[in-house]
Amino acid sequence: MLSPSKTADVRYSFTLFERTPNGNQVRVQTDNTHQPFDINEGSKLELGSTAKLRVMATYLEVIAELHARHAGMSAAQLRAQDVAEQDLLSRWAIDYLLRNPDADLSGMLDAALERRYSASPAERFFTGGGLHTFGNFRREDNGRRPTLRESLQESINLPFIRLMRDLVRYSTYQAPGNSAALLKDDKDPRRQEYLSRFADREGTTFLLRFWRKYQGQSAQQRLDTFIGGLRLTDTRLAAVHRYLMPDVDKATFAGFLKAHLPGEPPSAKRIDDLYTRYGPGAFSLPDQGYIARVHPLELWLLAYLIDHPQAAFDDAVTASRDQRQEVYGWLFKSRHKSARDSRIRIMLEVEAFLDIHQRWQNLGYPFEYLVPSLATAIGSSGDRPAALAELIGIIQNDGLRLPTVRIDSLHFATDTPYETRLGHVLEPGRRVMAPEVAAALRGALSQVVDGGTARRLQGTFTLADGSPLTLGGKTGTGDNRLTSVGRGGQVISSRVQNRTATFVFFLGPDHFGTLTAFVPGRAAENFRFTSALPVQVLKGMQPILAPCLQTAARTLCAPPPQEATAQPAR
Structure with missing residues (x-):
């Protein structure tokens, strides 16, 4: 998997936890970075298909919600439920309960894992504000229609993209007030609010892009950069100059045009006409941008920085509130309902991801937001090994979230008047997942080892009597790049940021952890390893780990007996 010359360039991070009555005890936490930076707990990395585990957990939780909501209803009550055409998960749940009126939650979850999704990459998905396509790791999967269990086992991308779309739609249609109804009625007063929020969000995104473009430049450098991106005509230069520097005299304006226009300079009459026509207040900001063929907010930002050279980005966002609404004013006036609908869909997707984010946070997701895109299903929102x-x-x-325990006790100043013993205060676990959901996930993760992307671990770990440990986990590979794409979809440039490969696992009933391989920076361009690498490394660690995985008193991970009971710190 790695040539000997490259082995030393890969950074590894490994953690092993043991589930105990006192909490999740940290048994091993190590890396080979030789730096304070902690990949395990201090990073935000795109860990690829490990995100599918979070998507699957959310999916099974939704199925559990639907079972709780509809199980026990009569057939007539189930048929009377008003289900939106696009809410496929609710529709499936009701149809399943109609066919299986006595089904318990475990049976329904098992059936949910057998639902099939197309793995075809031919579809274009409207998500994240635009049209996107996705691919599978293996081309031979493209014509398949696997079950979700098989999709997790073999880490097939497109079924999870489509599953995430169903989760987004479920969140949208099940939200209080059912905001999706906005798409049916163009006169619904709430549409104005959604369009206004779209304008604010989209405008802020563009403003940040332009801010980064000019960051660290002087006023003259900013102007040179801006003009360097224009197709120069006297009309465009006049519109730009009169907006950016509205108080300059005609002679300065004429000098600007003559300095930047190629060929013969404009006549005095033409200069006089341009100076008057594009003067302050003659055109709105959107019109000025149209005349200059630039984004109006880029023009606004340049003018703002001339007047406020020390401003921070947050200052620019605050100051541009009205301009962001003005630039997207056409949305409110457009005769085309479809234009407004597409923007409202963008905001509905953003709202749905807020709901999904809350679900993920409840299960330990460490960051404050998710990228509102179906690509989150395959890792685009990032993750952290410790959180996985x-x-x-x-x-x-079984669905209880236990505290992480690093230290059992501390003993200071033995045999002195200041002797102190500090012990860990036991905290009860908090239920964050139904036991049936946890059991279904364990079964699905075991199949990743039994015949999926981590199958090389089969039979590796056993107990002292030779009986096999039940293993499970999820693999993920991140080939993380900054890619520039042209208007037609062609890739203009692609610059590697880092490469990751992760295996998050459980070993037997009590031990679990992560192993991550990581190459930062441009050096990652020279590596092609996949998640098979950490799986193989974990397999090679078997002789070291085996003594710690034995049950009860046979494990080497148990702390030594203490002479006295530790007291909680005050």
Whole structure:
């Protein structure tokens, strides 16, 4: 998987936890970075298909919600439920309960894992504000229609993209007030609010892009950069100059045109006409941008920085509130309902991801937001190895979220008047997942080892009597790049940021953790390893880990007996 010359360039991070009555005990936490930076707990990395575990957990939780809501209803009550055409998960749940009126939650979850999704990459998905396509790792999967269980086992991308779309639609249609109804009625007063929020969000995104473009430049450098991106005509230059510097005299304006226009300079009459026509207040900001063929907010930002050279980005956002609404004013006036609908869909997707984010945070997701795009299903929102390990711990503990314990006790100043013993205060676990959901996830993760992307671990770990440990986990590979794409969809440039490969796992009933391989920076361009690498490394660690995985008193991970009971710190 790695040539000997490259082995030393890969950074590894490994953690092992043990589930105990006192919490999740940290048994191993190590890396080979030789730096204070902690990949396990201090990073935000795109860990690829490990995100599918979070998507699957959310999906099974939704199925559990639907079972709780509809199980026990009569057939007539089930048929009377008003289900939106696009809410496919609610529709499936009701149809399943009609066919299986006595189904318990475990049976319904098992059936949910057998639902099939197309793996075809031919579809274009409207998500994240635009049209996107996605691919599978293996081309031979493109014509398949696997079950979700098989999709997790073999880490097939497109079924999870489509599953995430169904989760987004479920969140949209099940939200209080059912905001999706906005798409049916163009006169609904709430549409104005959604369009206004779209304008604010979209405008802020563009403003940040332009801010980064000019960051660190002087006023003259900013102007040179801006003009360097224009197709120069006297009309465009006049519109730009009169907006950016409205108080300059005609002679300065004429000098600007002559300095930047190629060929013969404009006549005095033409200069006089341009100076008057594009003077302050003659055109709105959107019109000025149209005349200059630039985004109006880029023009506004340049003018703002001339007047406020020390401003921070947050200052620019605050100052541009009205301009952001003005630039998107056409949305409110457009005769085309479809234009407004597409923007409202963008905001509905953003809202749905807020709901999904809350679900993920409840299971230990460490960051404050998710990228509102279906690509989150395959890792675009980033994750942290320690947080993935916590999710596995929840699954191992039947849905209880236990505290992480690093230190059992501390003993100071032995045999002195100041002798002090400090002990860990036991905290009860908090239920964050139904036990049936946790059991279904354990079964699905076991199949990743039994015949999926982590199958090389089969038979590796056993107990002292030779009986096999039940293993499970999820693999993920991140080839993380900054890619520039042209208007027609062609890739203009692609610059690697880093490469990651992660395996989040459980080993037997009590132990779980993560192993991450990581190459930062441009050096990652020279690597092609996948998540098979950490799986193989974990397999090679078997002789070291085996003594710690034995049950009860046979494990080497148990702390030594203490002479006295530790007291909680005050």
